[in-house]
Amino acid sequence: MTVGIVIVSHSPDVAKGAADMVRQMVGNEVPLGFCGGNPDGGLGTSVEKILAAIDAAWSEDGIAILVDLGGAETNSEMAIEMLPEERRQKIVICNAPVVEGAVMAATEAWGGGSLADVKRTAEELSPQ
Amino acid sequence: MTVGIVIVSHSPDVAKGAADMVRQMVGNEVPLGFCGGNPDGGLGTSVEKILAAIDAAWSEDGIAILVDLGGAETNSEMAIEMLPEERRQKIVICNAPVVEGAVMAATEAWGGGSLADVKRTAEELSPQ
Amino acid sequence: MALPLETLLDTVSARIISAADELTALDSAIGDADHGLNMKRGFEAVQADKAGIFAKPPGEALKAVGMTLVMKVGGASGPLYGTLFMTLGKELPENPSVADLGRALQASVTALKARGKADIGNKTMLDVLGPVAAHLESGSASIESVRALATESAKATIPMKAIRGRASFLGDRSIGHMDPGARSSEIMITAVCDVLEGKP
Amino acid sequence: MALPLETLLDTVSARIISAADELTALDSAIGDADHGLNMKRGFEAVQADKAGIFAKPPGEALKAVGMTLVMKVGGASGPLYGTLFMTLGKELPENPSVADLGRALQASVTALKARGKADIGNKTMLDVLGPVAAHLESGSASIESVRALATESAKATIPMKAIRGRASFLGDRSIGHMDPGARSSEIMITAVCDVLEGKP
C-alpha cells in the first residue's frame, strides 16, 4: 500500500521545493506529483496542471492533495470533479499546510499508511 | 507600525516562492527577509542566512519568523540568541505553517498590526 | 426570448477585458492583485475558442465557456465563474423566459455557494449574483431594475467584512473596499442587460 | 587531568567524518538522510578553523568549536551539538577531574534539553549524552564503563519511539532503528575514551 502525494501551491517554486523536501525524506518510493502557477506560469493554480500532477502521482491506494491558499483548494476540487468517478473517490484534499503537510503525509504514505491515515497524519501532526 | 516578516525554510525554493506570494499580497510595504538551505545550499537551514534574513527585514516594530520543520526552528532560535538583547526581544517565531503563515502574517503586518497581532493572525488563521 | 448568445459573450468578454486594470486594482486593495489578470486570461481564451464554442448548441456552448474559464483563469474565480456558466448551460431552456433566467441563475448561485463554501454576505461575487437571481425569479424584474440592482449590490459589498477568499485574511481591514468579484459580476450583468436592451 | 584538547578534537573530527555514510544511512531510515553530511560539514569546518580555535585558551576554544558547528552543520544537530560544546567550554575547569567532566556534561545536557525542547527517552542524542553525564557524575566511572555505556545507550534507542526531531513524523514506525544523533554521540564519546586511554 503506497498512497500518492500531490502538492498544489500558488507558487511553482514552493511546489518544487516542497517536493524536494518530500523526496529527501522518503526517496522515490512514494508516488509524487506537484504543480504551481496559473496557466501563464504566474502565481496561481491551474486545473490542467493539477490534473497532470494527480496523473503523475496516481496510485490505486489513493491520492492525498496538499494545497496552500483558497484558489489552490477550489481549483483542486474542480480538478477532482472532472475525473471519472472511480478515480474521484480515491482522492482527498488535506486540511493541512502545504509544505509541512506534504512531508508528514509522504512519511505516512512511505510507511504504508492508508489514505485515511495519510490524511489524518498530515492534519494532526502539522504545526497549527 | 510595520512588523517585518522572515521566512525560513529547509528549501531555498520554498523560501523564495513564499516570499513571492507575500509580495503579491502586500507589495513592498512590508519588510521581508527569507532564506532556505544549509550552508552548502542543500536542503537545511543556516544560522548565518537566518541572521542575514532578519537583518534584511529588520523593523523596530518587530520581526515575525515563519519556519517549516524542526531544524528551521532550532536554527532560528539559535540565531535569535546570537543577537543583542534589544533586538532579541523584538523577534518572535510563529507556531504557524511557513507558506500560509507568511502570507497571513504579512497581511496583518501590512494592515499595521502589532507584533503580537501578526503572530496571533498567523497562528489562528492558518489552516491546521 | 431567443438569447443572442454570441453577442452576449462578445460583449461580456470585451467589457471584462477592458475592465482588467480596474478589477486588478480592486484586488490589490484586499487581495493578491490578480483578479483582472485572471478574468482577462479567461475571457481571452473564450474568445480564442469561439469557433469551437459556437459549433455547439447553446447549452453546450455555455458549458464550454465555463470549462474554458475553469481551465484558464488560474484563480479562485475560475472554478466559481466556470461553475456559473456550466450550470447556466445545464439549466437554461432553449428560449428562456425571464423567470427561466432567474431559475437558472439561482441554480448557478446554489452551485457556486457549494463550490466556494460561501454564502451571501461573505463579500464575494455571490453578493451580486444572489440578489440578481432572486430578483429575476421574483417576476417583477425589468432590464433597468436588474442593472440598478447589480450596481447597488456591488457597492453594498464595500461596508462588508470578507469571510471568504483572500480578502478574509484582512479581517476588519477588508471593510471599506468593493469586492473585485462582485464588481466583475456587476460588469457581466450590466453587459447582458445592455445587449438585451439593444445597446452593446 | 590536563585534557589533550587538540588530539581529542582531531580524533572526534576524524571519526565523525569517516562515519558520515553510516550516520546518513541511519538518518535515511527514520529522517531526511543528512545527519552524516551535516556532521561532516560541521567537523570539516572545525578542522579548517583549527588554527583560529587553538589560538584561544581551552574554554574559549571549545566555545569556538560549538560556534562553528552552529554555523556550519545546517541541521537540528548543529545548534544541539553547538550548545554542547559551548556549554562544555563555559563549564569545564582548567584541569578537570572526572567529576568535573560529569558536571560539565550534565550542564550541557540540561542546555541541550532546553534547546531541543526534548527529554531523555525521546530517541535523540540525549539518550546517549544523558546517561553518560550521569555516570561520570556518579564517581564510579572508568574509561571502560563509559565506553560500554555509550554503546549500550545508543543501542537502547533502537526500540524507542521518537518524540522529537524528524523521526517523530514516523510515529511507531520509528521503532526498530537506531537514532542517528545517538550514534554520533556514541562515536564522539568513544573517540574521547580512546584518546584518554592513549589509543587514538
Ligand SMILES: Nc1ncnc2c1ncn2[C@@H]1O[C@H](COP(=O)(O)OP(=O)(O)O)[C@@H](O)[C@H]1O
Ligand atoms: N470561496 C469563495 N466563494 C465565493 N467567491 C469567492 C471565493 N473566493 C474568492 N471568491 C471571489 O473571487 C474573487 C477573487 O478572484 P481572483 O482574484 O480571480 O482569485 P484569487 O482569490 O484566487 O486570487 C473575490 O473577489 C470573490 O468575489
Ligand SMILES: Nc1ncnc2c1ncn2[C@@H]1O[C@H](COP(=O)(O)OP(=O)(O)O)[C@@H](O)[C@H]1O
Ligand atoms: N528537538 C531535538 N532535541 C534533541 N535532539 C534532536 C532534536 N531534533 C533532532 N535531534 C537529534 O538530531 C539528530 C538529527 O540531526 P540532523 O539529521 O543532522 O538534523 P535534521 O533532523 O535537522 O536533519 C536526531 O537523530 C536526534 O538525535
Ligand SMILES: [Mg+2]
Ligand atoms: Mg486575486
Ligand SMILES: [Mg+2]
Ligand atoms: Mg490569486
Ligand SMILES: [Mg+2]
Ligand atoms: Mg537529518
Ligand SMILES: [Mg+2]
Ligand atoms: Mg535535515
